[in-house]
Amino acid sequence: MKRIILTALMLAPVVAYAQDAVPDIVKRFSEQQNITHLKAVDAPGGLKSWVGQYQDIGVNLFLTPDGQHVISGYLYDAPGKNLSEGYFKEQIYIPLGREMWKTLNEAKALKEGPDTAQRKVFVFADPFCPYCKAFWSAAQPWVAAGKVQLNTLMVAFLNPQSGRYATAILNAPDPVAAWRDYELSGGKKLPRFDGVTPKATFNLLQHHQKLMDDLGANATPAIYYMNANNELSQVLGMPDEKQLVEMFGPRP
Template identity: 35%
Template sequence: MTLPPLPRLLCGALLSTTVFAAGVQAEDRPQAIQQLEERGVEVMESFQAPGGMTGYVGQMQGRSLAFYLTPDGNHVIVGTLMDKDGNNLSQASIDELVTGPKFENAWSEIEDSHWVREGNRDADTVIYTFTDPNCPYCNRFHQQARPWIEAGKVQLRHIMVGILAEDSLTKAATILGSEDPEKAMHEHQTSFEQGGIEVDRKHVSAAHLEVKANNSLMQELGLQATPSTLYRGEDGKITMVQGLPNPQALERMMGPRP
């Protein structure tokens, strides 16, 4: 029989081993989990889940996911598990077992990427954000962060990428390759509604490979939107916020509003 594509299973469908053709079995995993592995899921960790289930976390095509083996060992549920209070238990497991370690391992690459500083060099809080010069949400994030930046509390490091539009890469390289990247970034953000910075071929030549390297890093990290923002919290753990942060996330990231 024809099997449905895995993305449709992410809605939480209940899978039974009886509906799959037999595959090559691994001694250390139940057959239901093997079927997911054969479909391209990389199983990373297992954990004790509610209801007598065994939870697993893994990745497929750069996307993190959680799935749960039922107590009988014959079925696996793929999707989001929530408790009676509405807490997303799946995301908590993914953050602890997949996302956190992945960004921790890549933190030195993030620090060594090609970024433009905005704010006080000695600020207590350093935040990295993947910024496309044609991204309206990146521009809004820049505006949101101004109170903290102007108060000297936050240093925002824009990892310049070019992914959204045809001239995104050349604009990003113009900013990154300019004599004063921070000034160029400010000029671009303040003139964003009018089209932003004018492309300078000399600057593009100087920095286009650096922008491409940032694009590759973003892809390797499985980030699919800008802004994608990473910071180390007070507990020492790395947190990622994808998209425009809401007010609560903004304060968790930057501290109380000045």
């Protein structure tokens, strides 16, 4: 998923039509090119236009007036604004982001803060990530005040020992408390764990890694929250003060 999926833009109005209204030639081209989620858009100038999804990017298709040819490209207005990007965001990226938010909420996270918190934040964290520790620490005033629920999804890729550390935390009697103790100790207090990683834990770490990959993140912390426009937003790395307030709200 490209960063533009999660970045707010000012958009022109977009109207979606029934899938049955798509001409056969457009359908055939889409099938040949593996373009999915095809939707019609109300393009200017009398153009007949559709947007679709190819892997994790948007595609804009246009039908020539004779109805016999399909053009793939971007649509620009007179000042040079890329209208296609607006169509992609409205019809593909925003809905996809909301579906990903549902998936994040279904994940098995280390949950800190009440379910009644006004805001939820999800973060992918590696035990050896110093910026993950900094972010966890920065979030605690909001969590302690009951204003934010922080959901940590453990991943293991930064260090050869990341998997062992993540396994020890996830298999502790109280994983949330184990994660908290680990962070408060600066990575020195780790639950004892002997033996091999249980299959369930290995699968969980793999699932979290896939979620992170699907969201287009390649670094930790990878942080996700719904912004004021109900759009999925992403911050990679340690947020600055402005970003913290945007995702958590005013300081308690």
